[in-house]
Amino acid sequence: MNPDKHTRRRIGVVLHRWHRRLGVAAGLFLLWLAGSGIVLNHSAQLGLDRSTVSAQWITQLYGLHAAIPExxxxxxxxxxxxxxxxxxxxxxxxxxxxxxxxxxxxxxxxxxxxxxxxxxxxxxxxxxxxxxxxxxxxxxxxxxxxxxxxxxxxxxxxxxxxxxxxxxxxxxxxxxxxxxxxxxxxxxxxxxxxxxLRPRLPTERVLLDAHSGHILGRYGPFLVDTAGVLFILIALSGLWMFLRHHSRRGHP
Amino acid sequence: MLAALLTCCAASADSVYQSRDDFLREVFGAPPPPQVLWVDSSVQGALKAALGHPYGQARVRYWRKDGKTAWILDELGKEYPITAAFVLGKGAIDSARVLVYRETRGMEVRYPSFLRQYSGARLQNGRLDRPIDGISGATLSVQAMDRMARAALVLDGHAP
Missing domain, CATH: 2.40.128 (Lipocalin)
Structure with a gap:
């Protein structure tokens, strides 16, 4: 086999394998981002701008702690x-x-x-x-x-x-x-x-921060950025494989 | 993050276009003393149908003189309540006015060209008997005004 052809095939196999792995890793993120984005688009109709969240594990993420009234x-x-x-x-x-x-x-x-x-x-x-x-x-x-x-x-x-x-x-x-x-x-x-009198937060705010990653603190947005980079890599690798496949079929 | 949250929620800036007393003086000359309508179960049922949610208070004050009643109501636009006044006579709205607007967008509902649409409006099967043209970018405020107009007509119908 032509070494050039062998290398290209090898790259194709590796790319395909990583494309699938990245797809699985990014799939859950994508579902979350798409789902929460759709819900946020309709937050007023869903009443999320008026409802509140008081779960302790969420309010603690914001540094809010219940104070005992005296x-x-x-x-x-x-x-x-x-x-x-x-x-x-x-x-x-x-x-x-x-x-x-x-x-x-x-x-x-x-x-x-x-x-x-x-x-x-x-x-x-x-x-x-x-x-x-x-x-x-x-x-x-x-x-x-x-x-x-x-x-x-x-x-x-x-x-x-x-x-x-x-x-x-x-x-x-x-x-x-x-x-x-x-x-x-x-x-x-x-x-x-x-x-x-537990601390409360607007549901819309919590969802928005979860969507953007801010709820996880300083590094949360970077996690979401990483997911974004994954999506870009998947899109590029998918596009590359599509074009390669297409050119092969066009020029046997 | 908390600071941003607090900043967001403290951003309401009240735009007072007319005080309650000035509005009442304009409508009645010498304003009559306020009267009270208690929101019993039948009034609450009708108000819930008009507003789409239960009315939050057990009594509503109103003013009556020379066959006219005036009602001042609060209703949530998007994030903050809009305070609007309605003058009614013979089961129809005479005039509508926005007294206080607190949202950052949609204050066009205070313009006379919009508010004139309510003049003469009556309730027909729980709805206003005429279409009210919306305002682009002020949809929620227009909907709040519609709800208050319906509520004012309901209240006028129940006022002793």
Missing amino acids: RGFLAARHWLVGNEVQTVLDGRPLETVLPGALGLVASGDLLFAANASTLALFDAQGRLVESLRDTDLPIAAIRRIGQGCDAVVIANEQDHRFASRDGLTWAPCADAAVWSTSVALPVAMQMRATTL
Whole structure:
């Protein structure tokens, strides 16, 4: 056999073998990248931009760890506990999140919980009655919430106070007020809140980071880059073998 | 990565086009006191059909004067709620207005040329009785406006 022909055949065999091996190695990657890419394209329709992931092994990849809450707000035997991403009333997570909660006050059948920008009214079961923003309130930024003038009182930084029993109508209040302040949580409530206040991440963000490799840290994107190089090698070797086969058939 | 995540989620910039009080003054002159509609199971059922999801609050405030009612609603566009106001009379929408827009894209829904399409709209078999032309690049905001328009008509129909 012509040594040139022998070498070419040998290269062809080796290339074919490696083409198959690379194909198997890259196949799973390709399935993952294609699948996650399709899902990400429709994340809004699938609700992934609104859902969250709280699995500990995932949140730990982001350096997020559950913190044990030590203090909360108590009003009429109801407990309000929260962090920046979740608020819990009586051991039940609320749909309305109040990061930086300022206090909890009871008035009649209603519970008033406030942070600087929102005053949320709940019933005793934790159902949101109404969420009031600064445009619905007589003051722009709430600084304190408490009881006074036989009603719920909110005050701003300048200590301008307004009182309401139902959250609908507000009147200036000059009386002294008892302000809501945080107190130490009982152990049972602490344990319940710890589970509920686990760190959460948007599902879309986690999927996007898994798709790009960022979820694996600094070297994750390089892993995905490597997969990309594999795809290129497979495409080139496949193309080369196709052309070689084609030219053989064309020129026997 | 966490920093990028926090940056992404804190990127909302509220564009307030009109305050609630200015809107109410424009509609009613001297605004009437707010009234409340409690969202019982029948209202919730109708709202769920109009919005495509349950209404998140147990009560809705509204304003009524001279045969007109005004409703201010929040509905999620893509990532942030759009605050829109609807004035209704005789079972139809008189006018619609975007008060606060928080998304980064799609604020064209605030233009009068778009909002005029809602004037005169009624509910017919749970849908608006007329097609609302979309806006390229603002599809989710337009859909949110449609949902709020339907919800306002439902609420007006249940208001005492």
